[in-house]
Amino acid sequence: MQYSKHNIFSKIAESESYYIVNPLSGQADILEPKEAQKYIDQNITNTQAYIDKGYLVEPKEEAKLFKKKYLDFIDERDSDEVQLFFTPWYTCNFNCSYCFQDEYTNANDDVKDEVIDAFFKYIDEKFVSRQKYITIFGGEPLLNSPAKKESIKKVIAGANQRNLDIAFVTNGYHITEYIDILKTARIREIQVTVDGTQQVHDSRRMLKGGKGSFSKIAEGVSLLLENNMPVNMRMIVDKDNINTLPDLARFAIEKGWTESPFFKTALGRNYELHHCQTNNTRLFKRIEMYQEIYDIVKEHPEILEFHKPAFSIAKFIFENGELPNPLFDSCSGAKTEWAFDYSGRVYSCTATVGNIGDELGTFYPKIELKEDLIEEWEERDVLSIKECNNCPVQLACGGGCAAIAKSRTGKLHSPDCRPVKGLLELGIGLYSVS
Ligand code: SF4
Ligand code: SF4
Known part of the structure; x- marks a missing residue:
């Protein structure tokens, strides 16, 4: 048994308490300082509760759950x-x-x-x-x-x-x-x-x-x-x-x-x-x-x-009162979002529409699609982006925006990192008291 690689754990803003969030198992808790220290020291005592919540896992079993949830995500999309x-x-x-x-x-x-x-x-x-x-x-x-x-x-x-x-x-x-x-x-x-x-x-x-x-x-x-x-x-x-x-x-x-x-x-x-x-x-x-x-x-x-x-x-x-489904991909471009312009060109989304070089084909005067480029967009998710593979926040981040990633690195399958840990520190801090 080991800590899940999807545990996101950090201190809550302006508090002595910590949070633990696991987007794969769909669990979240606030840990009092003493309990948090045990977690940091890898010295937890209530092991079964951690197992039940998916914070403590058998890696092989977790990999199976990951695959299942991924297939659900693709089906739903x-x-x-x-x-x-x-x-x-x-x-x-x-x-x-x-x-x-x-x-x-x-x-x-x-x-x-x-x-x-x-x-x-x-x-x-x-x-x-x-x-x-x-x-x-x-x-x-x-x-x-x-x-x-x-x-x-x-x-x-x-x-x-x-x-x-x-x-x-x-x-x-x-x-x-x-x-x-x-x-x-x-x-x-x-x-x-x-x-x-x-x-x-x-x-x-x-x-x-x-x-x-x-x-x-x-x-x-x-x-x-x-x-x-x-x-x-x-x-x-x-x-x-x-x-x-x-x-x-x-x-x-x-x-x-x-x-x-x-x-x-x-x-x-x-x-x-x-x-x-x-x-x-x-x-x-x-x-x-x-x-x-x-x-x-x-x-x-x-x-x-x-x-x-x-x-x-x-x-x-x-x-x-619950977590959203794991986010294997936060970019809808060329999947559930498309953009078309008056010149007859097809693009992935609003970030690329009109930008020369980002066309994915034409719908006018005739339909001609760049299938290889479209496939590249369709395949982008946290599994296809090397940097995301071992990232603990991958299922809350989803790999970010493909257009921003490409404009920064020249590569579509590159990360546009979201500071998930820090955002949760602030958000949990704000909403747990308001
Ligand atoms: S490329 Fe960026 S703007 Fe376009 S759909 Fe993806 S996330 Fe949204
Ligand atoms: S884009 Fe960055 S923060 Fe997001 S999952 Fe990938 S490596 Fe992690």
Whole structure:
């Protein structure tokens, strides 16, 4: 018998106690300091309890369980819903200070009707037996010109004909101009990015020409919620705006947004993808960002009404009273996520769409897929990434984002490490007392 290689064990933030979490056996416990010391000294006395929880294992038996859970994971993923992104153009009316698409060389073309038809024909054939929904992505999909509105209406009509939900990823500036069109769709979610309250948001997410966008976006968000359309408000966080989180939370609470069952939030880390950002000293490392968030939430607990950070699987454990299934792969690209653009190209996901060299084929003018590249994406998981093989946090991390890993190392099957141990220290610390 030996300690499971999937035990994640560490001290809880601002506590003398420790946690032990095992994503393979699905068990988690808080250990008092004395018990934790016995664990550290490999001198545990209640051996049977450790065996029952899968913290103490026969390696051969554990390997069998690992294989079984892996096969379950693959089976489940094969029946998961697929998210199909469609980018009708890369044009945008904003000039965000950190846009990772700003060096893309794609022409500012409008999508042709025949490309929209080809997109639907492709998904009808390729994803015939799969549950699916469509997400419209850009550039900025909700641009206020008659031609662009006609294109969006055509995509909505195609989705409606197939009874498919549709989501939008938008900067939110023209929601008011689009509300009647949106009402005709089966809206899954409208993701709107807001980077803080007025002053900070407007200094980062301004219109081309420099005009601020906050007030108009806030008006659009209220309108969506009044119409019971789900809003996912995403804040892109770095060192320049993290301190505005309490103000934004208060703003959302005062607006009544957080009371709506149709309102949810996400925090995204501003990071480098494909090219260097001009001012990269403002970027957080993952753990740094969560440490800051932890400190800010401690000081302003009302933030939790606006957003509850995941801290790896910590939030899940406290909300559900159990662990999530082991995560053998955290990247959905070319598996349960695909992206398509107006030029007829096929990509793995939103991180690669439009980036020259990342195409996985075309759906227009004819279907031509790079099967070898697609296979490489499909096969990426914690078993295929050498560095992940003996990593104790592999089943909470899942190998991270393939696009980030590739942009950093040049190799798709390389790790994009998540600081799981540190995140759990913070998350368990925060949620076990709140
Ligand atoms: S490559 Fe990154 S962004 Fe794309 S699906 Fe995978 S994890 Fe998500
Ligand atoms: S990506 Fe890094 S942290 Fe994640 S499982 Fe692999 S080696 Fe571990």
